Amino acid sequence: MALHQLLAPLLGLVAGSALRPVVVALAVPAGHPPSVTCPACSPLPPPAGGLQALRLLPPDGRCPACRTPLGAAWLPEVTTAAAFAAVAVGGAAGWYAAAQYWLALLGSALLLIDSAVQRLPNALTLPAAIGTLTLLTVAAAHHEHGSLVRALAAAAAAGVLFTLLALGGMGMGDTKLAVSLSALLGWHSWQAAFLGLVVSFLLAAAVAAYLLVARCGTRKSTLAFGPFLIIGTLAAALITST
Numbered sequence: 001m002a003l004h005q006l007l008a009p010l011l012g013l014v015a016g017s018a019l020r021p022v023v024v025a026l027a028v029p030a031g032h033p034p035s036v037t038c039p040a041c042s043p044l045p046p047p048a049g050g051l052q053a054l055r056l057l058p059p060d061g062r063c064p065a066c067r068t069p070l071g072a073a074w075l076p077e078v079t080t081a082a083a084f085a086a087v088a089v090g091g092a093a094g095w096y097a098a099a100q101y102w103l104a105l106l107g108s109a110l111l112l113i114d115s116a117v118q119r120l121p122n123a124l125t126l127p128a129a130i131g132t133l134t135l136l137t138v139a140a141a142h143h144e145h146g147s148l149v150r151a152l153a154a155a156a157a158a159g160v161l162f163t164l165l166a167l168g169g170m171g172m173g174d175t176k177l178a179v180s181l182s183a184l185l186g187w188h189s190w191q192a193a194f195l196g197l198v199v200s201f202l203l204a205a206a207v208a209a210y211l212l213v214a215r216c217g218t219r220k221s222t223l224a225f226g227p228f229l230i231i232g233t234l235a236a237a238l239i240t241s242t
């Protein structure tokens with residue numbers, strides 16, 4: 001195993017701890033401003049809300065002052081470490097790998113936020129899309145193995161598909177996320193882009209069926225689709241990396 005494959009999960013732990021205040025700040029219901037105030041000891045929103053969000057929080061998920069739980073212990077840290085480890089195992093190199101790590105980082109935050117409050121904030125989906133397309137453009141400029149035209153075509157196809165699905169009730173956040181993820185997989189191959197979507201929909205269908213059978217959900221209850229898109233993309237990237 002190469003050195004960078006051993007270092008990737010450690011880097012993920014560090015990146016995940018930087019991600020924790022972002023996850024806490026953005027995991028709020030739609031229409032609410034980002035906030036990392038503690039409900040127990042600082043009920044008032046901070047005057048400069050944006051800067052407050054950059055404050056680091058300890059990995060035990062508790063308020064540093066009064067120990068009230070603000071989030072799950074070690075969850076962003078371990079999620080990001082696992083995502084980085086998976087990217088490292090895939091073995092991509094160069095700027096294409098940088099694009100994968102960028103999406104692994106923002107995807108970890110989006111997965112946790114969507115699971116918690118069923119939304120994919122623009123504050124993360126837009127940097128994810130812009131960063132991915134920028135890094136893939138740089139990869140193309142360095143003549144790395146892959147195709148920018150195919151990445152853009154896959155992103156456009158996913159954009160059209162998910163915009164149509166949004167008419168049927170899926171969120172526009174899913175559209176923006178699918179554009180980034182399909183661009184990344186499309187850079188590699190059409191098979192990867194197609195597989196990513198198939199795995200995402202199969203996983204979501206399996207979980208929805210399980211919830212119906214277990215009577216935890218009803219036909220009307222909504223299931224956050226973002227986590228399935230992210231896990232499906234990771235699976236497709238790993239399957240097609242060999």
Ligand SMILES: [Zn+2]
Nearest residue numbers: 038041063066
């Ligand atoms: Zn507190």
